[in-house]
Amino acid sequence: MSQTFTKAMARNIFYGGSLFFILLFLSLSFDTQSELPKHDNSANLTAKVAQGKKLWEENDCIGCHTLLGEGAYFAPELGNVYKRLGSKEAIEAFISSRPREGIPGRRSMPQFGFTAEELDAISEFLKYASEIDTAGWPPNIQG
Ligand code: HEC
Incomplete structure (x- = not known):
């Protein structure tokens, strides 16, 4: 050969x-x-979710947080925050009770002064984000 x-x-x-x-x-x-x-969950894409997304953009939440991995690494990932905190009410209570300052070594989140309606829209948007099928990402609930 x-x-x-x-x-x-x-x-x-x-x-x-x-x-x-x-x-x-x-x-x-x-x-x-x-x-x-x-993987399509666009049926859940209501006007309320869209309003929450708009508030998310206008207030630059992504300047500190990541959403499904996209964004800044200053504050926790929020794609799964609905699952982590367990309810819309818990998310709303968290956002409206900021800032919590004076805890050593802990970063703090500013107060945005949202109305009840705006808080409802933001938590609805974060709930929607948690229902996106990401094939199990992030791999743990803290992620
Ligand atoms: C200046 C930076 C900054 C901005 C802007 C910001 N956050 Fe935060 N956020 C933080 C920090 C820091 C924490 C963690 C605070 C803590 O655990 O005490 C946090 C925590 C959270 C939590 C709870 C997360 C968890 O796992 O417990 C939610 C929900 C949240 N932010 C929503 C938002 C939304 C919605 C916006 C936009 C309207 C936003 N944040 C804008 C810094 C920010």
């Missing part, structure tokens, strides 16, 4: 490799398209 790497061999590797990866790409695209509808 010859040791030389012929043009025909190079061509076969090129076509074979291309075909393999095109098929892999198509099958993964097909899989994504069939999985997507199962």
Whole structure:
């Protein structure tokens, strides 16, 4: 058997490799398209959630917090805060009782002066965020 790497061999590797990866790409695209509808929770996307999202943006919560991993690392992740604190009421009580200063080594969150309606919208938005199917991320409740 010859040791030389012929043009025909190079061509076969090129076509074979291309075909393999095109098929892999198509099958993964097909899989994504069939999985997507199962992860869709847009039915829960109410006007209240949208209002909460707007308040989230206007008040730059993401300047300190992460939401599903996106944002700043100054304060806790909030994608799962609804599960962590357990209810909308607990979230609202937390936000409206800030700041808690004077606890050594603990960072504090400012007071935003939200109305009851605004607090309801924000906690509704955070509840919505906790219901997004993230395939188990973050891996622990503190995350
Ligand atoms: C200046 C930084 C900063 C901003 C801006 C900020 N937070 Fe916070 N937030 C914190 C810190 C620090 C904590 C943790 C405080 C503690 O545990 O005592 C916190 C905690 C929280 C918690 C409780 C988290 C938990 O796991 O117990 C919630 C809910 C929350 N913030 C919501 C918000 C929302 C909603 C906004 C926007 C309206 C916001 N935060 C803006 C700094 C901030």
